[in-house]
Amino acid sequence: MGIIVSTILQGLLWGLMAIGVFLTFRVLDMPDMTAEGSFPLGAAVCVTLIRSGVHPLIAALVGGFSGMLAGAMTALLITKCGLPALLAGILTMTGLYSINLRILGRANLSLNGYQKMDNLLDSFHFPPYFNMLFIAVAIIGVIVILLALLFKTEAGQALIATGDNEQMARSMAINTDLMKIYMLMLSNGLIALAGAFIAQDSGYADISSGIGTIVIGLASVIIGEVIFGRVSLTYRFICVILGSIIYRFILMLVIRLGLNPNDLKLISAILLAICLALPQLRMKLKQLVFLKKEV
Amino acid sequence: MTAYQFEIQHIHQTFHKGTANEHHVLKGIDLKVKKGDFICLIGGNGSGKSTLLNAISGSFPIDEGKLLLKQKEIQSLKEYQRAKFIGRVFQDPNLGTSPRMTIAENLSIAQKRGAKRSFIKRATSSNAVKQFSKEVEMLELGLENRLNTEIGLLSGGQRQAITLLMSVLQKPELLLLDEHTAALDPKIAKFIMKKTNELITKQHLTAMMVTHNLQDALSYGNRLIMMQAGKIVLDLNQTEKEKMTVEELYQLFSQ
Ligand SMILES: Nc1ncnc2c1ncn2[C@@H]1O[C@H](COP(=O)(O)OP(=O)(O)O)[C@@H](O)[C@H]1O
Numbered sequence: 001m002g003i004i005v006s007t008i009l010q011g012l013l014w015g016l017m018a019i020g021v022f023l024t025f026r027v028l029d030m031p032d033m034t035a036e037g038s039f040p041l042g043a044a045v046c047v048t049l050i051r052s053g054v055h056p057l058i059a060a061l062v063g064g065f066s067g068m069l070a071g072a073m074t075a076l077l078i079t080k081c082g083l084p085a086l087l088a089g090i091l092t093m094t095g096l097y098s099i100n101l102r103i104l105g106r107a108n109l110s111l112n113g114y115q116k117m118d119n120l121l122d123s124f125h126f127p128p129y130f131n132m133l134f135i136a137v138a139i140i141g142v143i144v145i146l147l148a149l150l151f152k153t154e155a156g157q158a159l160i161a162t163g164d165n166e167q168m169a170r171s172m173a174i175n176t177d178l179m180k181i182y183m184l185m186l187s188n189g190l191i192a193l194a195g196a197f198i199a200q201d202s203g204y205a206d207i208s209s210g211i212g213t214i215v216i217g218l219a220s221v222i223i224g225e226v227i228f229g230r231v232s233l234t235y236r237f238i239c240v241i242l243g244s245i246i247y248r249f250i251l252m253l254v255i256r257l258g259l260n261p262n263d264l265k266l267i268s269a270i271l272l273a274i275c276l277a278l279p280q281l282r283m284k285l286k287q288l289v290f291l292k293k294e295v
Numbered sequence: 296m297t298a299y300q301f302e303i304q305h306i307h308q309t310f311h312k313g314t315a316n317e318h319h320v321l322k323g324i325d326l327k328v329k330k331g332d333f334i335c336l337i338g339g340n341g342s343g344k345s346t347l348l349n350a351i352s353g354s355f356p357i358d359e360g361k362l363l364l365k366q367k368e369i370q371s372l373k374e375y376q377r378a379k380f381i382g383r384v385f386q387d388p389n390l391g392t393s394p395r396m397t398i399a400e401n402l403s404i405a406q407k408r409g410a411k412r413s414f415i416k417r418a419t420s421s422n423a424v425k426q427f428s429k430e431v432e433m434l435e436l437g438l439e440n441r442l443n444t445e446i447g448l449l450s451g452g453q454r455q456a457i458t459l460l461m462s463v464l465q466k467p468e469l470l471l472l473d474e475h476t477a478a479l480d481p482k483i484a485k486f487i488m489k490k491t492n493e494l495i496t497k498q499h500l501t502a503m504m505v506t507h508n509l510q511d512a513l514s515y516g517n518r519l520i521m522m523q524a525g526k527i528v529l530d531l532n533q534t535e536k537e538k539m540t541v542e543e544l545y546q547l548f549s550q
């Protein structure tokens with residue numbers, strides 16, 4: 001029971017990060033590597049603030065805000081300096097490693113003995129993991145609803161159009177550079193917020209926690225796509241969260257099967273490679289079957 | 296003195312300057328366009344027609360010259376800023392619409408061209424959709440019943456019809472059409488051409504249309520311009536155009 005609840009909780013929290021990755025990779029159609037730096041940035045800012053006595057919710061929000069700044073940095077490199085998106089993200093991510101180290105002061109900073117988000121519900125005496133689960137469901141639910149509403153507004157539609165057909169967006173008088181800045185800020189804000197929540201949930205911030213975030217995020221996005229197919233944007237957000245939860249269950253099973261947790265990143269990468277190759281493989285398989293029939 | 300709707304003053308454009316591939320594409324283009332002019336632009340492949348339209352709409356900063364829209368200089372404005380006044384339809388039907396968005400959503404994007412886009416207001420309100428339905432009905436393609444269909448699922452001709460509608464939904468000061476029927480099969484191309492003419496004359500739009508169809512160039516519009524190697528070599532007004540036959544035009548074209 002406990003393991004299932006905790007796996008769902010992990011899926012939810014990482015799902016928020018995956019939504020951030022979804023916004024850049026899928027909606028904006030831009031491979032943004034900033035995520036690997038903004039995720040630990042959110043964690044580092046949040047943990048440091050909590051340790052200096054800031055309320056855990058406010059600390060998390062400030063963590064998210066710091067991610068927006070990181071996203072803005074990458075966006076400026078792309079739109080004002082003309083760098084390719086991939087390189088701009090890598091530059092920000094690399095720079096953030098030093099910044100994160102400065103914020104933390106060392107590689108790993110614990111929240112042991114400090115007030116965290118889940119302590120806010122202590123007086124209800126819920127079973128373990130449920131405090132954080134309720135908080136996560138509430139916060140992520142609100143975020144998904146707000147995102148769904150945002151992308152239905154006039155400006156939200158301009159954000160989508162920029163990712164879908166930039167030439168059309170520009171010829172419809174949309175400032176596509178500004179839209180990219182907004183999207184990268186929104187995306188990295190959510191990713192850093194997820195970093196802050198996950199740091200509170202696990203009880204520490206770690207300098208290397210960003211490694212693999214993009215693979216995890218993309219895996220969630222693609223599992224959602226493979227299982228739930230082509231749906232409207234609102235449902236896509238929910239599918240990404242569900243994809244993230246499924247991904248966590250797969251990882252849990254893999255560990256249960258006795259694999260070494262140190263191999264998790266390798267397993268994640270292989271999992272993603274398989275998911276990405278799936279449509280291609282399916283085609284090949286079809287061709288193979290088709291050819292056999294011909295003969 | 297009449298005020299011109301749009302003026303091109305001595306535009307030059309060279310690509311890959313200072314390299315072995317240096318290519319002087321526009322060699323001093325001058326043009327004065329009156330309000331309500333519907334200009335057909337013809338010329339051989341590579342004569343610089345698309346480059347001229349791209350220079351006007353701001354796809355790249357021009358090397359030299361001025362662009363005056365209603366006497367205001369626009370050559371230093373960015374593409375998206377010029378798009379407030381300039382409507383465009385491209386040759387490639389994929390370029391003019393957003394494939395993952397529905398017909399209604401695409402039209403709502405077009406309806407807000409040049410206006411502020413709100414972070415609060417819903418893009419496809421029921422009122423807006425009602426209006427879109429009426430506009431789309433004019434296209435006579437039955438698309439008014441498919442407003443919630445993703446554009447990516449439509450045929451090239453249907454997409455181009457929607458793009459055309461989008462380019463005039465907010466009345467443009469200048470409409471630029473670049474061989475916008477060239478990628479379509481002859482039947483739908485003819486239909487789109489007819490609709491284009493209807494929209495331009497009904498709304499008294501000022502338009503420049505590139506076409507490779509000499510008959511269309513003679514049948515439509517009130518002025519005909521021919522380009523050769525980056526220069527305007529022929530400029531016919533309405534009466535001169537009416538006297539011209541396709542054969543004569545072809546003679547000039549192949550010189
Ligand atoms: N962005 C560009 N960069 C380099 N060369 C270009 C560019 N745009 C157009 N050209 C060149 O300019 C010439 C004129 O092209 P274009 O204006 O498309 O001709 P047209 O539309 O009349 O057929 C061609 O030789 C083309 O290769």
Ligand SMILES: [Mg+2]
Nearest residue numbers: 344345346474
């Ligand atoms: Mg051309």
